[in-house]
Amino acid sequence: xxxxxxxxxxxxxxxxxxxxxxxxxxxxxxxxxxxxxxxxxxxxxxxxxxxxxxxxxxxxxxxxxxxxxxxxxxxxxxxxxxxxxxxxxxxxxxxxxxxxxxxxxxxxxxxxxxxxxxxxxxxxxxxxxxxxxxxxxxxxxxxxxxxxxxxxxxxxxxxxxxxxxxxxxxxxxxxxxxxxxxxxxxxxxxxxxxxxxxxxxxxxxxxx
Amino acid sequence: xxxxxxxxxxxxxxxxxxxxxxxxxxxxxxxxxxxxxxxxxxxxxxxxxxxxxxxxxxxxxxxxxxxxxxxxxxxxxxxxxxxxxxxxxxxxxxxxxxxxxxxxxxxxxxxxxxxxxxxxxxxxxxxxxxxxxxxxxxxxxxxxxxxxxxxxxxxxxxxxxxxxxxxxxxxxxxxxxxxxxxxxxxxxxxxxxxxxxxxxxxxxxxxxxxxxxxxxxxxx
Numbered sequence: 001x002x003x004x005x006x007x008x009x010x011x012x013x014x015x016x017x018x019x020x021x022x023x024x025x026x027x028x029x030x031x032x033x034x035x036x037x038x039x040x041x042x043x044x045x046x047x048x049x050x051x052x053x054x055x056x057x058x059x060x061x062x063x064x065x066x067x068x069x070x071x072x073x074x075x076x077x078x079x080x081x082x083x084x085x086x087x088x089x090x091x092x093x094x095x096x097x098x099x100x101x102x103x104x105x106x107x108x109x110x111x112x113x114x115x116x117x118x119x120x121x122x123x124x125x126x127x128x129x130x131x132x133x134x135x136x137x138x139x140x141x142x143x144x145x146x147x148x149x150x151x152x153x154x155x156x157x158x159x160x161x162x163x164x165x166x167x168x169x170x171x172x173x174x175x176x177x178x179x180x181x182x183x184x185x186x187x188x189x190x191x192x193x194x195x196x197x198x199x200x201x202x203x204x205x206x207x208x
Numbered sequence: 209x210x211x212x213x214x215x216x217x218x219x220x221x222x223x224x225x226x227x228x229x230x231x232x233x234x235x236x237x238x239x240x241x242x243x244x245x246x247x248x249x250x251x252x253x254x255x256x257x258x259x260x261x262x263x264x265x266x267x268x269x270x271x272x273x274x275x276x277x278x279x280x281x282x283x284x285x286x287x288x289x290x291x292x293x294x295x296x297x298x299x300x301x302x303x304x305x306x307x308x309x310x311x312x313x314x315x316x317x318x319x320x321x322x323x324x325x326x327x328x329x330x331x332x333x334x335x336x337x338x339x340x341x342x343x344x345x346x347x348x349x350x351x352x353x354x355x356x357x358x359x360x361x362x363x364x365x366x367x368x369x370x371x372x373x374x375x376x377x378x379x380x381x382x383x384x385x386x387x388x389x390x391x392x393x394x395x396x397x398x399x400x401x402x403x404x405x406x407x408x409x410x411x412x413x414x415x416x417x418x419x420x421x422x423x424x425x426x427x428x
Contacts, residue, residue, distance in 0.1 A: 005214040006250055016210045061243035064254055064311050071310035076294055076365040106292055116417045120292050120410035
């Protein structure tokens with residue numbers, strides 16, 4: 001074994017999650033087919049095969065796959081409200097500011113929607129983008145899907161299928177509530193913008 | 209947090225796998241070899257991303273396997289220094305806090321990287337932060353009112369900054385003849401550890417900062 005390039009590219013959490021979900025669904029499809037074939041053979045009255053077909057399921061891969069999907073789709077991650085289109089739109093919009101690659105990646109991964117979160121990710125945020133912070137936050141918010149859909153697809157599809165019907169009615173009821181909440185959120189944003197401008201002004205005086 | 213590493217390796221495809229398309233068989237073999245393992249100075253391998261180059265499968269004298277020379281890309285978990293990540297608190301002790309991201313849990317926050325001033329509450333088995341307090345000795349901190357304390361409880365979701373990472377290769381060498389068979393197993397270090405910090409505004413349990421506006425930031 002030889003490592004040719006230790007870090008040839010960086011991946012966003014969403015990309016890894018998509019990849020792992022694909023692997024997971026592949027695996028499930030394969031298990032189902034195997035099960036179906038076995039059942040058909042049994043139904044046809046064939047004697048059970050002497051040697052089970054070599055099961056190439058890798059325990060290590062399954063473990064890391066399931067655990068990583070759990071972590072990446074946990075409710076504290078923004079992945080549930082992200083879409084491929086939203087992310088590519090976000091990266092295109094982020095290009096207008098002079099952010100480093102690492103900062104952009106972290107913005108995509110963490111989707112900071114509050115000033116405090118953005119302060120952590122972007123170095124010297126005030127000096128570099130003092131007055132553009134609200135634009136930045138609004139851009140990030142725009143890239144996120146409004147209502148988080150039940151993201152159970154990847155976890156346990158069989159269960160999710162059953163649960164889906166139950167959840168559906170609740171989800172519709174919530175829809176109204178969500179709308180209200182969104183409007184509230186927007187109002188707060190506008191308030192923030194006003195306050196922020198004042199505070200930034202103060203800071204500039206201090207700096208001088 | 210994740211990266212792609214390009215790796216060159218030789219894999220043997222067992223005759224039993226000849227029924228599969230070669231790329232599928234090779235990917236399976238590579239996943240078997242690398243998934244959920246730590247590669248020294250590379251990181252924790254997750255899975256194969258894609259195959260870049262695959263040579264001709266060759267049969268060697270002695271076994272029936274097809275040997276392929278492969279160059280492939282691997283998804284690796286290796287957060288870079290200064291990256292901010294989300295994790296859950298796994299446990300706390302006198303030396304600091306241990307975090308987990310589910311598939312990897314050798315992430316530590318030592319005492320020096322906890323927010324100032326903090327103390328360890330041995331009854332609750334958790335560290336707590338006293339925001340805005342001037343006291344420094346742990347005795348005084350432990351005298352504080354319970355309502356002022358902000359605990360870092362197990363299971364909390366925390367935002368931390370990666371400070372450094374370390375790799376240890378503790379492979380035991382060949383057994384020495386004069387030592388005989390009985391060999392005291394020394395304490396094994398985890399092969400890959402990440403050291404993180406939460407001693408910054410905005411870091412620490414996410415619930416601390418959820419409704420903190422710009423006002424809080426002005427303090428710091």
